[in-house]
Amino acid sequence: MIDWQLVADSFWPLLLGGLTGTIPLALASFALGLVIALGMALMRISKNRVLNGIARFYISAIRGTPLLVQLFVIFYGMPSVGLTIDPWPSAIIAFSLNVGGYAAEVIRAAILSVPKRQWEAGYTIGMSPGTTLRRLILPQAARVSVPPLSNTFISLVKDTSLASTILVTEMFRVAQEIAAFSQKFLLIYIEAALIYWIFCFVLSSAQNLVEKRLDRYVAN
Amino acid sequence: MSPTDRDAAGTTPPAGTDPLAPAEAPDDRVLLEARGIRKSFGDNEVLRSIDLEVRRGEVVVLIGPSGSGKTTVLRSLNGLETPDGGTVSIAGGPALDFSKPISKAERYALRDRSAMVFQQHNLFPHMTVLQNVIEGPLRVQKVPRAQAVAEATALLERVGLAEKRDAYPFELSGGQQQRVGIVRALALKPQLLLFDEPTSALDPELVGEVLQVIKELADEGWTMVVVTHELGFARHAADEVLFMDGGVVVERGAPKELFANPREERTRKFLERILRPLD
Numbered sequence: 282m283i284d285w286q287l288v289a290d291s292f293w294p295l296l297l298g299g300l301t302g303t304i305p306l307a308l309a310s311f312a313l314g315l316v317i318a319l320g321m322a323l324m325r326i327s328k329n330r331v332l333n334g335i336a337r338f339y340i341s342a343i344r345g346t347p348l349l350v351q352l353f354v355i356f357y358g359m360p361s362v363g364l365t366i367d368p369w370p371s372a373i374i375a376f377s378l379n380v381g382g383y384a385a386e387v388i389r390a391a392i393l394s395v396p397k398r399q400w401e402a403g404y405t406i407g408m409s410p411g412t413t414l415r416r417l418i419l420p421q422a423a424r425v426s427v428p429p430l431s432n433t434f435i436s437l438v439k440d441t442s443l444a445s446t447i448l449v450t451e452m453f454r455v456a457q458e459i460a461a462f463s464q465k466f467l468l469i470y471i472e473a474a475l476i477y478w479i480f481c482f483v484l485s486s487a488q489n490l491v492e493k494r495l496d497r498y499v500a501n
Numbered sequence: 502m503s504p505t506d507r508d509a510a511g512t513t514p515p516a517g518t519d520p521l522a523p524a525e526a527p528d529d530r531v532l533l534e535a536r537g538i539r540k541s542f543g544d545n546e547v548l549r550s551i552d553l554e555v556r557r558g559e560v561v562v563l564i565g566p567s568g569s570g571k572t573t574v575l576r577s578l579n580g581l582e583t584p585d586g587g588t589v590s591i592a593g594g595p596a597l598d599f600s601k602p603i604s605k606a607e608r609y610a611l612r613d614r615s616a617m618v619f620q621q622h623n624l625f626p627h628m629t630v631l632q633n634v635i636e637g638p639l640r641v642q643k644v645p646r647a648q649a650v651a652e653a654t655a656l657l658e659r660v661g662l663a664e665k666r667d668a669y670p671f672e673l674s675g676g677q678q679q680r681v682g683i684v685r686a687l688a689l690k691p692q693l694l695l696f697d698e699p700t701s702a703l704d705p706e707l708v709g710e711v712l713q714v715i716k717e718l719a720d721e722g723w724t725m726v727v728v729t730h731e732l733g734f735a736r737h738a739a740d741e742v743l744f745m746d747g748g749v750v751v752e753r754g755a756p757k758e759l760f761a762n763p764r765e766e767r768t769r770k771f772l773e774r775i776l777r778p779l780d
Contacts, residue, residue, distance in 0.1 A: 398619065398621060398623045399623065399625070401581055401619075401623070402619065402623035402624075402625070404580075404581065404612065405579060405581065405612065405615075405616060405617040405686075406616070406636060406637030406641060406685065406689060407609065407612060407613050407637055407641035407642070407689065408637075408640065408641055409609075412640060412641075416636070416640065417625055420627045421626065421627055424627075
């Protein structure tokens with residue numbers, strides 16, 4: 282029998298865990314991650330071998346190791362070298378470093394997808410490469426990178442559940458607590474899954490809106 | 502070079518109100534001089550010692566088969582391409598010797614003196630027509646916004662696109678896009694206009710409106726170098742036509758002369774192919 286009363290009673294705490302834990306964690310990590318990713322993407326594109334090498338190494342290390350391990354290294358590992366970081370900052374650091382590694386390749390590809398002619402058009406109106414990048418190339422690359430970056434963000438929203446393992450009170454940790462207390466594991470975890478699903482559905486819809494809004498940015 | 506520098510040089514034309522008119526009146530002085538331009542891409546020698554001289558107000562048209570190096574010549578004149586050797590100088594700017602490394606400042610100084618219209622308009626797709634036109638004056642030349650907008654609006658009006666100023670490039674026809682491309686170049690008030698096959702990517706029925714604008718600019722006294730396959734345009738607008746083939750200038754002369762009595766066999770054959778493709 283489904284305990285509808287429990288479903289109703291646990292809905293609000295779960296949603297609250299999502300709204301005050303999952304979503305802020307994902308947003309903060311994504312924003313920081315994009316900054317890292319843009320830097321790494323530019324280093325990858327640069328002709329400077331050292332910068333290029335650093336970015337390659339970073340991207341390879343991030344993509345080649347499990348997110349859970351990255352999280353544990355920062356939260357449980359760093360205290361061994363005298364660096365104790367609270368759960369929330371640890372989670373944000375780990376997730377943004379992770380997003381930085383994945384999104385770097387997305388942004389790099391998006392920048393390279395803007396036709397070389399657009400760079401030349403910038404040069405012939407007297408712009409420096411930096412201004413051309415900022416004013417002309419990145420706005421066009423942004424449109425191209427919306428779908429893949431949305432994927433990254435939606436993955437991140439779900440991955441934040443890993444933060445429960447380092448004591449961050451986000452939605453999944455709330456679910457674990459209710460489940461342990463009520464002993465209704467299947468019911469509570471399915472309820473949590475549905476709320477994740479709703480979050481991601483809303484995000485996908487937002488992605489479509491943003492894509493439409495930016496459609497005119499595509500060079501033809 | 503700012504408009505005030507030009508005033509100081511005493512070369513401002515009599516106060517005119519036509520926004521299409523160039524900042525400097527035509528006279529006999531040489532504006533652009535290129536000597537011995539050489540360029541290879543790998544083993545492929547694209548340009549073998551090209552000489553070019555353009556006087557103020559003169560229209561020089563480069564014709565020739567694909568791969569003859571016309572576009573590379575044009576792109577060498579504003580530093581989009583770095584020649585392997587030779588010199589380029591534009592009056593009032595540096596004389597660049599490409600056999601030595603070129604500094605950034607020199608490259609910008611060369612670029613600032615010309616503006617280019619591309620085969621594919623290369624408008625910025627994320628900006629409106631007006632934003633496209635004022636981007637250079639505003640961001641690069643630091644012209645006050647009100648002035649940049651006023652000048653851009655006058656130029657757009659002059660080519661019949663005033664009502665399109667808030668449209669995005671994708672909302673325009675090919676001919677309109679290319680006319681905006683021309684206005685974007687004019688807004689920079691360059692001394693030299695470079696046209697790289699400005700009508701080659703257009704549907705045939707749109708070629709006329711673009712050539713018309715370029716012809717008007719020529720009549721207004723703009724100095725320009727035009728790469729084109731439109732021999733009719735060359736005949737009507739050019740002061741000098743250069744026929745290029747295999748990276749060299751095979752023949753040069755006044756259009757009437759060159760089209761009527763080509764001295765070189767290669768020129769004659771090329772003209773025949775273009776004028777009578779089915780024979």
